[in-house]
Amino acid sequence: KQEVTQIPAALSVPEGENLVLNCSFTDSAIYNLQWFRQDPGKGLTSLLLIQSSQREQTSGRLNASLDKSSGRSTLYIAASQPGDSATYLCAAPSGGSYIPTFGRGTSLIVHP
């Protein structure tokens, strides 16, 4: 059974800082790993998907890396802005499954 852990659980930073959000997973036989953003009381928005054959993906100020051998993924947010305030969730499927298991998320607050 896949278990996904996200550290830290919460983060509060001033605007402009570069951030690193961490995700670890127990079953490394994954097809892909996905990062999502969730605003309070809202649904999830897909940010980045990294396929198992890839090591990283980039979208604007976001960069996600994947190290299957160590069971870790990192989401890097450059030059953070107040609009980045949200909960960031990492999801990875169990080996042989396409169904992702979610972490509990990192709650991010970027203050002006």
Added chain:
Amino acid sequence: DAGVTQSPTHLIKTRGQQVTLRCSPKSGHDTVSWYQQALGQGPQFIFQYYEEEERQRGNFPDRFSGHQFPNYSSELNVNALLLGDSALYLCASSLVGGRLSGANVLTFGAGSRLTVL
């Protein structure tokens, strides 16, 4: 291009009642998954529908059931509601071909907030 739409957005029920939640997938998607998200938790997988059949199921009791229609839309039914069923119910759609390539990006709806009193 319409995304995933869910209805209703909010509803309040009492213990013992039954509820039906609805989901229309993103245009072009053929697979629908349902998730339950309690406050402060990550989404928990309930089940997935493809070709009008339940393909996979998470660790949820039989009180949770679903259906997928020929137009790929889906319903989630919960019977005999308990206080612990209060949560945000999320629907996600994807394309079966994406699973085969490992590129199955899930597209989520805004969710249905269920409160059980």
